[in-house]
Amino acid sequence: MREITLTKKIENTAFKMNADFIGIADAACFESSEYTGNKPQDVMASVRSVIILGVSVPRGAFETLPEGRAEYTNTLMAATATLRIVAFQIAKLIEKEGYRATIVPTEGSEFGYWYANRETLKANMSIKYAAYHAGLGNFGMNHLLITKDYGPRVRMTAILTNAPLEKGEKDTLLPFINEKCSKCSKCIEICPAGAISRDGKIDRQKCAQYMFNVLGGLRCGLCVKVCPQ
Numbered sequence: 001m002r003e004i005t006l007t008k009k010i011e012n013t014a015f016k017m018n019a020d021f022i023g024i025a026d027a028a029c030f031e032s033s034e035y036t037g038n039k040p041q042d043v044m045a046s047v048r049s050v051i052i053l054g055v056s057v058p059r060g061a062f063e064t065l066p067e068g069r070a071e072y073t074n075t076l077m078a079a080t081a082t083l084r085i086v087a088f089q090i091a092k093l094i095e096k097e098g099y100r101a102t103i104v105p106t107e108g109s110e111f112g113y114w115y116a117n118r119e120t121l122k123a124n125m126s127i128k129y130a131a132y133h134a135g136l137g138n139f140g141m142n143h144l145l146i147t148k149d150y151g152p153r154v155r156m157t158a159i160l161t162n163a164p165l166e167k168g169e170k171d172t173l174l175p176f177i178n179e180k181c182s183k184c185s186k187c188i189e190i191c192p193a194g195a196i197s198r199d200g201k202i203d204r205q206k207c208a209q210y211m212f213n214v215l216g217g218l219r220c221g222l223c224v225k226v227c228p229q
C-alpha cells in the first residue's frame, strides 16, 4: 500500500477540522524581486514551505454592516480562533514527523495591524502573497486576496515549516491583480477613510486610524462587503 505523504496528512487534518481551503507555497517565492515586504526567512532561516489555511466568513457578517459592526468583528475573531486551533494541530503533526513548524500571527482585521510593525503596519510576512503563490487566488484593488470560491470573504493563517512539502503548481498562478477590478471601483468609493487609491495603492495608516480611532478597535469591512466577487 502506498504510504500517505505528510502533505496529504496535513490536508486531511485541515479539512477534518473545518478549514475551507489549504494551499502550500514554496518559501522561495518571497525571494522574488516583485515582493517588497518582510520575509519569513527572517523569522525561520530554514523555512522551505508556507502552508496557508483558510476559512470563509459567513455572508451575514458582511450583509449586516455597518450596523452589525460588533457582530462582524466577533465573527472575524471566531474565524481566527478556528484557524488557530487547526494550525496548532498541524504544527504538532509536522513536528511528530521530525520537522519544525511555527504559526504566523493572524487576527481578526482586514490587514493584520494588531501584530504589525507600529510604523510600517506591515507584518513579518504577507500571508496573502504566499496564498497567491499557492494558487488560492489573486489580489483585488482592496489589497485583499480574492479567492476563487469565496471572493475576499475569508480569514487565513499560515504555518512556516522546514518540511519539504508538495507545493502548488506554478502554472496554476492567476494574474497578480484580479481582472474584474479593471471595471469596478466599489471598494475605492465605499472606503470611509479614503485609504484605497485608483492607482492601486493603499494607505495603511488611514485604514488603521479609522479602525483604531473612529471605530474604537472594531473592524470596518466595507471594502469586503461591497466586493461583487
Ligand code: SF4
Residues within 6 Å of the ligand: 110, 190, 191, 192, 193, 194, 195, 196, 206, 207, 208, 210, 211, 220, 221, 222, 223, 224
Ligand atoms: S477603512 Fe477602507 S481599506 Fe480599511 S477596511 Fe474600511 S473600507 Fe477597507
Ligand code: SF4
Residues within 6 Å of the ligand: 140, 141, 142, 143, 178, 180, 181, 182, 184, 185, 186, 187, 188, 223, 226, 227, 228, 229
Ligand atoms: S470591489 Fe471591485 S475593484 Fe474592489 S476588489 Fe472587489 S472587484 Fe476589485
